[in-house]
Amino acid sequence: MNNNHHSSLLCPICRQEKPTDRMMPGDLIPDSVVAAIQQQNPGWTRHDAICTTCLNQAKMQHAKTLLQAEKGHLSDLDRQVLHSIGTESLLSENPDLTFDQSRTWGARLADQVTVTVGSWYFPTAILMFLAFWISFNVLLQPYEPYPVIILAVISAVLGSLAALQGPIILMSQRHQARLDRLRAENDYRLNLKAELEIRYLSEEMTHFLKRINPDKQHLNQ
Numbered sequence: 001m002n003n004n005h006h007s008s009l010l011c012p013i014c015r016q017e018k019p020t021d022r023m024m025p026g027d028l029i030p031d032s033v034v035a036a037i038q039q040q041n042p043g044w045t046r047h048d049a050i051c052t053t054c055l056n057q058a059k060m061q062h063a064k065t066l067l068q069a070e071k072g073h074l075s076d077l078d079r080q081v082l083h084s085i086g087t088e089s090l091l092s093e094n095p096d097l098t099f100d101q102s103r104t105w106g107a108r109l110a111d112q113v114t115v116t117v118g119s120w121y122f123p124t125a126i127l128m129f130l131a132f133w134i135s136f137n138v139l140l141q142p143y144e145p146y147p148v149i150i151l152a153v154i155s156a157v158l159g160s161l162a163a164l165q166g167p168i169i170l171m172s173q174r175h176q177a178r179l180d181r182l183r184a185e186n187d188y189r190l191n192l193k194a195e196l197e198i199r200y201l202s203e204e205m206t207h208f209l210k211r212i213n214p215d216k217q218h219l220n221q
């Protein structure tokens with residue numbers, strides 16, 4: 001009972017009992033985040049502790065203020081990054097995987113056609129077919145009563161093939177552009193989160209160095 005009491009503390013912000021390893025003493029927190037905590041909870045001081053959930057929320061608030069000051073308005077991607085900081089959740093995802101799961105049957109087919117048509121195999125196959133067809137008809141001319149009509153049919157088939165290829169290749173290019181955009185968005189989120197986390201880490205480090213060298217504190221002021 002007594003042991004249990006010792007292993008948890010009351011967080012003054014959310015008023016919840018938290019295990020001691022989820023509690024952070026206020027004097028370990030850098031000034032900028034202390035300001036963010038006090039903005040929402042004016043009664044809180046450095047002498048109080050805070051749970052990591054509330055601390056992450058304050059970190060998120062601090063990052064939001066920073067971003068708003070620098071960018072003016074926040075995009076959806078910025079909000080996703082802030083959410084990830086506030087909830088301490090992992091941000092990285094594989095855009096290729098998300099993209100692959102969202103692709104329809106038609107999209108897969110269009111991409112497959114583009115891959116086939118866009119390789120040397122396709123023109124080689126057509127050229128070989130034409131060479132075979134022409135030589136076959138030249139050599140066995142007596143057996144082919146209407147060679148001109150057959151050539152007209154082949155050219156009509158090839159013409160339709162070319163007309164169909166255009167839209168299919170455009171479809172595939174649109175998918176590629178969407179995948180590129182997903183990748184770029186993912187990169188943006190990861191970079192922004194890394195930048196904000198490194199900035200916070202640097203603030204923590206400065207705070208820590210000041211704390212273990214109180215004599216030199218005047219040098220920083």
Ligand SMILES: [Zn+2]
Nearest residue numbers: 011014051054
């Ligand atoms: Zn709390």
